[in-house]
Amino acid sequence: MTARAPRRVVVVGGGVAGLATAALLAAEGHEVDLLEKNDAPGGRAGSWEADGFRFDTGPSWWLMPAVFDHFFALLGTSTAEQLALRRLDPGYRVFFEGDDEPLDVAADRAGNRALFERVEPGAGQALEEYLESAQEVYDLAVQQFLYTSFDSAQAYAGRRVLAHGPRLLGLLSRSLESFVAARFSDRRLRQVLGYPAVFLGSSPDRAPAMYHLMSWLDLADGVRYPEGGFTVLVEAMADLARERGVRIHLGAAVTQVRTDPSSKGGLPLPGRRRAVARGVAYRTADGVHHTLDADVVVAAADLHHVETTMLPEHLRTFPQSWWDKAVSGPGAVLVMLGVRGELPQLAHHSLFFTRDWQANFDAIFEQPTRVPDPASIYVCKPSATDATVAPPGHENLFVLVPVPPDPGLGHGGLDGAGDPAIEAAADRAVAMVADWAGVPDLAERLVVRRTVGPGDFVTDLNAWSGGALGPAHTLRQSAFFRAGNTSKHVEGLYYAGSSTVPGIGVPMCLISAELILKRLRGDRSTGPLPEPAPSTAGRPVEAESA
Template identity: 65%
Template sequence: MTSLLPGRGAEGRTSTSATDRGPRRVVVVGGGIAGLATAALLASRGHSVDVLEKNDDLGGRVGTLERDGFRFDTGASWYLMPEVFEHFFALLGTSAAAELDLTVLDPSYRVFFEGHDQPLDVRPDRAHNRAVFESIEPGAAERFDAYLASAEETYDLALRRFLYSNFDSTSSFLQTDVLRRTPRLGRLLTRSLDAHVADRFSDHRLRQLLGYPAVFLGSSPTRAPSMYHLMSRLDLGDRVLYPQGGFARLIEVIASLAERHGARLHRGATVTQILTDAAAGRGRPRASGVVHTTSAGTQRLLAADVVVGAADLHHLETTLLPPDLQSHPRSSWRRRSPGTGAVLAMLGVDGTLPQLPHHSLFFTTDWEQNFGDIFGRHARVPSPASVYVCKPSESDPSVAPAGSENLFVLVPVPADVSIGEGGADGRGSEVVERTADAAIDQVAAWAGIPDLRDRIRVRQTVGPADFETRFNAWRGSALGLEHTLRQSAFLRPGNTSSKVDGLFYAGASTVPGIGLPMCLISAELVLKRLAGDRSSLRVAE
């Protein structure tokens, strides 16, 4: 394992600005969840913070759409790792209970399998889930126990030693509990999740259930390291929650906390350049502010001591910095891989849909073909595709008119902007609309809702080209860099520039990775950088 210890030169150094503990003028580029969380944390510590968001609404990929009495979350829909949210709120002097109305989902989710009439329910009840494994594969109950025990141990180690680390010190790796597990950690890092699961379970349904978390990481079971089997601790061994009001409510809360602590949030402010100061006598150039364009078309300069890029890393580096100051120039992206793209369909449906709980997954039998279509050399939209469906109206009456249902349908596809953009009521690109139609028909057939298509009264689709346009997402990815071995932990792009002092990064493209909890942690990692905290521990509450 010592060969994997961080030793990446400038990315592992603490810059001059990072060790200056005095109040700083900070500009945050991007008003998604990572940018808002960074603003809230830094403002709460006395820094003067401005957030510049190019769109007219905050939240980035965690967006919302309202039409004809329906309110759709357009991005994140799973509330997992509640301890990360709780810690984040505690750093701001509050709690999740005080800020959010969280509902426990039961079932946590339902899985429909191609070729099987009976779906499988995962519940916030470990004994139930254990019994389900045993009913599908005799003898699997004991292996379920061992699998979850390993997932819990790995998850606990990740929280304590790795997720809250900037990897600017070897201290995380030299702790006794890490050293003792070094051989096992090495195997978990270098073996795929698919192989790890296949060694323990034979039924393809159980393998799919345990392998699917790789999709939450923007990857596939054959590409994601088996380290990520830890994610089964979150659904099979814990509760899945939902914030009333949807995930737009989460964004409202974090934005409000940022403003409460003094941060200034600017919408319709498109950053066009990160400025640097190469004053005589200094070593590397230092971030000195940004140039941005207002929604009225006025160009403005905003000075700063620190710039935090919380937008897409590829855009920040290759568009907002000159070539000689890019830590991640265009050539370096040829060695990287984006997470999956997505075709989304937001549907307002007349009548109720008792066949679907809050979360449903629809798995095709031929996963090798499904993921090969997404990540293979000749990438294409899978047909048939594995599909995810969220029905928040199951738990939240505010998201749909009475007697109606709110459906969010997601089809993982290649990160490829040529797939096109979405639109209202079937007016998106031909590939996007065809993909949405196929998914709707698949859900109707597998869940036993033959008239589903006829009952749709509101339809809005989104395609990879929309992710590129709205969020400057590299190749139209819906998530960010996928989690492979080369793009995980300390091998993921670091959160400091190696060319510009005072330039930091937050969000799904940098450490620790993809997902709402990871974005909150990435904000805390910036806070640690500014405080000169090189530990792997969470900031004290």
């Protein structure tokens, strides 16, 4: 499929999806302007520095490396040219309520088979079979469901879909939790295999069993870390975009998608849109209002914010009534801690699972919602791998506490100055790490503390409901049930990012950008685009984590 005539494109939002979309379209020859309301690109993949510490404020798990490799290849470069990846060993450490010894998830498949067998006799072979299934479903997803906008019959009834139809129906009709429980008895192993649902903004009992494919990514393919943190990825993407001609405007908050009535006239008919995108209106940090003309607008910002604030009601594909029925992924309390002294008790990634984690999920997803107490939490210690993120003799901790997606919980702050519910959740998380990991003086060793709450996700990212991730991957919000990436009423208006297909996570955002490129090409294929001839750059070179 060859490129069409160059067009003027405005990309709204400078997160991963926006940067990726801008870079790919500019490389295609389009004239691209990217507008980001904040003073730095990155969106959820942000960064914060204080007193010699540098914290990633969003993504921290590097999974699905092939998606990154493919994205960079489309731009004529490689992951190895842009970043230095380290494979983590252990991949992550898991602490369980009531158990004295944590489990270290290994860096590879063989190590995890041995781990499972040690915990539960027979579970090693069960894991081998589980991962074989996970890999098969993952490969099917890549070729059939991830790199498609579901705009052709091939996406729904292609040869691969028909061949795997009964199996797919079975995986979609039961929960991940029940799928795991049918194969493993030990609570700890079940939690390890159920946790990937959280990456999808869901829970094991709410996510379809099809998402057991996620376990192949961490238990077999391994967990990596980009030296310097995820901010290095953002910087690389911004540089690649600029090198290809993208004009990045920071401090530029888009307030309106400008449209003209459709030139076709008459009443809307099937396939006929009511209006045509003509650009955007935006406000700069000095309060001055501007306009920017374009033939194509790609909204890579929060979809709810775009639809409900930038378009008149009659042009909204996803009006407020649509969102009233949708399910948000969880909110989050983020806690960034600079700690004096070393913390050998923690790995680069550590998970803390409560015994009754069903109560955790129900607190977040069921009405009335509440902040879980105790809460299962995630702790990242990038200083285990990267000496640049903390001063010598100190550790960098990033703690994530899942909470309801409720901006009413409030905002975070510095040194305990955030709203009471946010600081209380942070205090409990610090106490949990201190108790379970055996660091009784953790609170006394803090030299930096900053919290972020759901209210901040609204203020900083215009996040729907204050959610940390986007719409949850429930059955009704996955694959072709997820919000589509084109406006039904405005010709030339497209959507990218975690709110739309294919979904949540950095790799999905990269794929969403490729889907926009395919849309503008008129390419309805279901798999990844062909990559250009490889350059002299090789595959990513990975170092084993110390």
